[in-house]
Amino acid sequence: MTGSGRKRRSGPGDSVPDVRNGAIESQGKGRGDRARKGKAREYAEAFVVALLIALLVRTFVIQAFKIPSGSMETTLLVGDHIFVNKFLYGYHIPYTRGRVLQFSKPERRDIIVFVFPEDPKKDFIKRVIALPGDTVEIREKQLILNGMPQREPYTRFADGKTIDGFVRTRDNLPPMTVPRGKYFVMGDNRDRSYDSRFWGFVDEDAILGKALFIYFSIDWGKGIQWYQVWRYPELVRWNRIGDVLR
Numbered sequence: 001m002t003g004s005g006r007k008r009r010s011g012p013g014d015s016v017p018d019v020r021n022g023a024i025e026s027q028g029k030g031r032g033d034r035a036r037k038g039k040a041r042e043y044a045e046a047f048v049v050a051l052l053i054a055l056l057v058r059t060f061v062i063q064a065f066k067i068p069s070g071s072m073e074t075t076l077l078v079g080d081h082i083f084v085n086k087f088l089y090g091y092h093i094p095y096t097r098g099r100v101l102q103f104s105k106p107e108r109r110d111i112i113v114f115v116f117p118e119d120p121k122k123d124f125i126k127r128v129i130a131l132p133g134d135t136v137e138i139r140e141k142q143l144i145l146n147g148m149p150q151r152e153p154y155t156r157f158a159d160g161k162t163i164d165g166f167v168r169t170r171d172n173l174p175p176m177t178v179p180r181g182k183y184f185v186m187g188d189n190r191d192r193s194y195d196s197r198f199w200g201f202v203d204e205d206a207i208l209g210k211a212l213f214i215y216f217s218i219d220w221g222k223g224i225q226w227y228q229v230w231r232y233p234e235l236v237r238w239n240r241i242g243d244v245l246r
Helices: 020-060 229-235
Strands: 062-066 080-085 111-115 123-130 135-139 142-145 173-177 182-186 207-217
Touching: 062 207, 111 182, 123 135, 123 142
Parallel strands: none
Antiparallel strands: 062 080, 080 207, 111 123, 111 207, 123 182, 135 142, 135 173
8 A cells, every 4th residue: 555645756757847938938028028128218218319409409500480470571471481590690698698609790681580679489580780880770761871871672662652651760760870789670571560660679689590591481371272182282382492591
């Protein structure tokens, strides 16, 4: 008789559970999970780096702006999208005066983007007309700079030769000297522009950059319906794309 309390040793023919396959499977799953997590982390890091680079470029190098009004017609039209050079004039450090890393200063006839003096939440785009120390005057829509009448081929007068008798500074402005650190700016569409004739000078520290070129332009006023997808290319002003702003 064999005692019931004694354990029998396994023989060569007995079946023994093989736990090694389970261990290998769990190890394989672990490696797969780590690989997937590694890939996800790589994508996340790449996205964060790309986002940081984009923010740095937008802040310090170049920024895109959209033209919302007709104050710069016909140089710029509503629906034009432009790039603005933000490093050319240097950078303004908040709560200080002056600029750092300045390669050049704004010049007459430069098209600039600046913080609107009457509402810092808005950015305006105008053309530099007079520099610090210049004397600017307007006589019946004729610009006079430092005593000399100026020829301005880029201007547009929507009201023609009509002189506005109510808003007198629009068409007639007495001589004034631009203070140090300030600029006198106007829109090219003189009869439809709200500019230095009405609210004064632009502070140099408020200038964001110089307009470079049009990278895209679209005309939403062509009357094409939203469902006419096949006609969308007609909205694009193809001939304006790439125009350098002067």
